[in-house]
Amino acid sequence: MKLLLAHVWRSALRIRFRLLAVSLVAACGFGIYVGVYSAIESVILEQRRQFREGNIADLDVRFAPEDQTLLPDFSDIEGIEQVEPRLVYPGRISLAEGESLTSLLVTVDPEVGGRINKVTLLEGKALDSADPEGVLIDRNLARYHGFKVGDRFELLMADEVYSLHIVGIGISPEFLMAPANPKVFIPAKGSLGILFAHPALIEARVGIPMVNSLLFKFRGGGDVREIQRAVVERVEGALAYDVALPLSEQFGFRFLDLNIKAFKIFLPSLIVVFDLTAFLVTFFLSFQWIEQERQQIGALMALGYPKRKIAGAYLFATLIIAAVALLAGFVLAHFTARNFAVHFAGSLGFPAPDVVLDIGHARKGVFGLILVLAMASAWPQAWLLRLSPLEAVRDTGRSLEGRIGSFGALISALPGPVWFRYGVRNLIRNRALSLFTAAAVGMGLGVTVSFFIALTSSSQTSIRWTAKDPWQGLVDFFAPVGIRELDDFRAIPGVKDVAPYAKQAGVIVGPKGDGNIYMLGIPPGERLRNPQILEGRTLERGDMDQVIVEKNLAEKLGIALNGRATIQVLGRRKEVTVVGLLSGALPGECYVPLALAQEVTDSSGTCSGMFLLTDGDPEAVRRALYAKGNISQVTLKTEIVEQILSTTGEKWVILRLGSLFSIGIAILFMFCSVSFTILHRKPEYLMLRIIGFSNRIVAGTVLAEVVVLGLVSVALAIPIGVGSATFLTARMSEAWFTVEVLAEAPDFLKVLIPGFFLMPFAAVSAIRGILREPLEKSLRERRCG
Structure with missing residues (x-):
């Protein structure tokens, strides 16, 4: 052995x-x-x-702002360990050069609360009632917008301007991710600025301790759904209830x-x-x-x-x-x-x-x-x-050799020098090995191509569907605006037209349970928003109680196409029919007729935002809109495209790693396969040298074989790449939004051109070995012919 x-x-x-x-x-x-x-x-x-x-x-229960002293008591509900009230309110932070950022202010009283969703201090000092204008900022606000301890800024909130300064930077388990804003079109990093303030800041302005959120911590072993039901019933009986968000339904966790x-x-x-x-x-x-x-x-x-x-x-x-x-x-x-x-x-x-x-x-x-x-x-x-x-x-x-057969006439008719025709003859005579080698190299190149196609497809699919929408920007208001008042915005220079929409978080109930939705009410039939419909249809003129729901949520809740469901918003319920299932990038994405959104939010004749159609400078229009007041955020389509490319590129880093490894594999495979193919025919090349062919002609014969093999490999790599990319994008579609196979020329060229030109280099070592082989040794050992 x-x-x-x-x-x-x-x-x-x-x-x-x-x-x-x-x-x-x-x-x-x-x-x-x-x-x-x-x-x-x-x-x-x-x-x-x-x-x-x-x-x-x-559990986080939201309701309309209320005096903290009027909150109901929950001490008699079995299973509740802690309860903390707070205020969570949207606003806008003024940035440099007239720009602004959508914000969310969260009140925290470290003296009597702050134990649930605890803010861990990373830098600076804690909140102090003696300094109500001093706030903590979330680490991502510091990271993506350059804020630091000691900076001063203005916060616009409920038509009030607050002059604040930063006393510290912290991290909260509630806001672990930067894109914690479900109201933006693409939840990009830094799209929401989180501020933590002492309740004294708000109480000094409104005169009462205002709250609109209750945080609950449960004891272990209790029936969570039963506790939640009891809490919601208590809140509905005493407050203007909005929504209950268990941990598994909070946007940051779900995203x-x-x-x-x-x-x-x-x-x-x-x-x-x-x-x-x-x-x-x-x-x-x-x-x-x-x-x-x-x-x-x-x-x-x-x-x-x-x-x-x-x-x-x-x-x-x-x-x-x-x-x-x-x-x-x-x-x-x-x-x-x-x-x-x-x-x-x-x-x-x-x-x-x-x-x-x-x-x-x-x-x-x-x-x-x-x-x-x-x-x-x-x-x-x-x-x-x-x-x-x-x-x-x-x-x-040489068991893989075959006969020339009918290919002989074709080879004789080929133009070019003898070394080229002899190289082609070798490939045909050893066609099984040649095809095997070309297929092997083509597979290595094709798999690499497929990763680049998948990357392109994931970003371009989003951009293509965004481009189908006719608007150039999205405008969100702080407070609802009457639809008749939109004429004031149409009068702004550069604004071609505007169209209303209404955003609202809510709950949809299906046969298998309920789930949170982020609802966008749009004018039906006007094609202002064109989500990617997988089954069914989009909203059409005359629709009143028809909705389109994100496919994964519909499957989870057992909601079938054309099936019935119930939407719950602010304590109001509405029976709806699901007429379409969409592919969405956000969990719980849902589209409804504008009138339905107004009905369930009791906001008839108003909207929370508008689609912006421009025929002038978008940046000038943005500045004019902010000057009008009550504007929370203006998002241009060009920015959305940039966010898609940035978010997609970072999120699919696994494809980039795959591409990197695949390129290495393809190069290794190429060098090994080409070397073997040449060395397999080494006796034939040695015989050419013995009968008098120069080293230049022998080397040319080898290179001719390699070049032809390269062309065949490249040709095979194209369908292999497309096929493999189709498989990858199908899995991407199952995991995320539906991705179309959208291959572009650079996806192929950046792999196939370098691969083709590397093949001759892969043959250099083998050619050197053939040309340096002593002929007398080959004749003595009979390793030629």
Whole structure:
């Protein structure tokens, strides 16, 4: 057995670079799997840690602003551990150069409360009733807008201007993510500025302790839904109830959960692509190795070595490949985990987690890697060991050759020098090997292309659907505006027209339960907002109680197309018919007729915002709108497109990592495959040298083969890339919004052009070996012909 192992070891050293390529390909698959899953688990653990240390609320009940002294008592409701009142109120922070930022002010009284949704101080000092104008800001407001301790700014809230200064920077478990604003079109980082103020700031202006939110912390072991029901009944009986938000329904939690679920759904498809690539690469290179070793294995069988021991010796080599792959894989997994966790958290403004490799996924990865390598290497061995020793020894190693046949006339008719025609002749005569090589390289290039297509598709799908809307901007008001008053905005220079809409959070109830929705009421039939409809239809003129609901929410609640549901807003209920299911980027996205939104909010004849159609300078229009007052935010379509590109690019960092690894795999695969193909025909090239062909013609023949192989590989890479991208985008659509396959020329050119020009370089080492081979040695050993 020692002699067998020594033989296999020497044989492996001769093709060590090809075997190293196999190890690195398998390591990439292992690294992606273990690294990304570990990163996701690290983000989840960080979220749980922040929730635990910040004592996150189990329930947040919202209602119309009320005097704190008039709140009902909840002490008799079993299961409630803590209750804290607060005020949560929207506003607008004045930024430099006349710009502004939508804000949310949250009152916190550190003397009697602040234990639920605790604000952890990162810098500066705590809130103090003696300094009511001193506020804490959320870390993301400091990070994305440059605010720091000591800065002064103005806050416009309820038509009142507050001159404030920053005393500290903190982090709250309620606002772990930067895009915690469900009211913006794309929840981009920094789209909402969070402020924490002492209740004395508001009480000094309005004269009473004003609150509109109650935070509840439950005792463990109680029936959460029953406690929530009892709380809501108590609030509805005493206050103007708006909505109850359990932890699982709060926007920040849902948005993070949606992102994590999206990657958990999409990631297996990426693993399948890498595993399939690793299997095919391993199979192809194992077949090359076994083919080269055919005569030696036949001789070993003839000498009486059992096939079982021969297979075991080559299996030992596979175990060495697996060991190298695991060493490299753990390094790549650590790199992937840190890189993905940082970018994923950064894309959401989430705190960077402490990243550790997950043991459970590491074990699965080790098992999967060994299984893939074993299956891919065992197949070629089983094929060869089925032969008799005589059949194996007699084969000269060129069993993949075929006859020229009818291709001879075609080759003779080809223009160009003899070295070119001879190169084409070699490819056709060894067409099985040629096609195998071209397909292998084409697959490596095609998989890389597919990642770039998937990246382009995810961003361009969003941009395309946004471009279908005729408006140029969205305008949100602080307080509702009468629709008749919109004529004042139409008179602004550069404004072509405006159209009203109404935004409102609410609850939709289906057969399987209820869920929160972010409702947009629009004029039906005017096509001002064109969401991506998956089933059913959009809103049409005359619709009164018809709605369009985001597909994932509809499935969760058991709401079928054309089925009935109930919308609840501010204690009012409305029976509706679901006429369409949409693909949305936000959890709970929902569209209703404007009249329905006005009815359920008791705001007939008013709107909370408007679509803006311009024929002038959008920036000048924006400034004029802010000068009018009561403007919370103006979002231009150009900014939305920029946000889509930024958010998509950061969120799909996994595709960029996949692209990076895939490029490396394609290059390794290319060099190994091309080298094998050339060395497989080495005796023919040596014969050309023996019969008098110059080194230049021999090298030209080899390069002609490589160039033709490259062209065929590129041609095959195009459909492989599109097909693989179709598979990836289908999984992306299942995980997120529906993504169309939108391939652009650069997606192909940035991979195929470098790949094509790299192929001749992949042949340089093999050409050098052929030209440096001593001819007398080749004749003596009969390794020519």
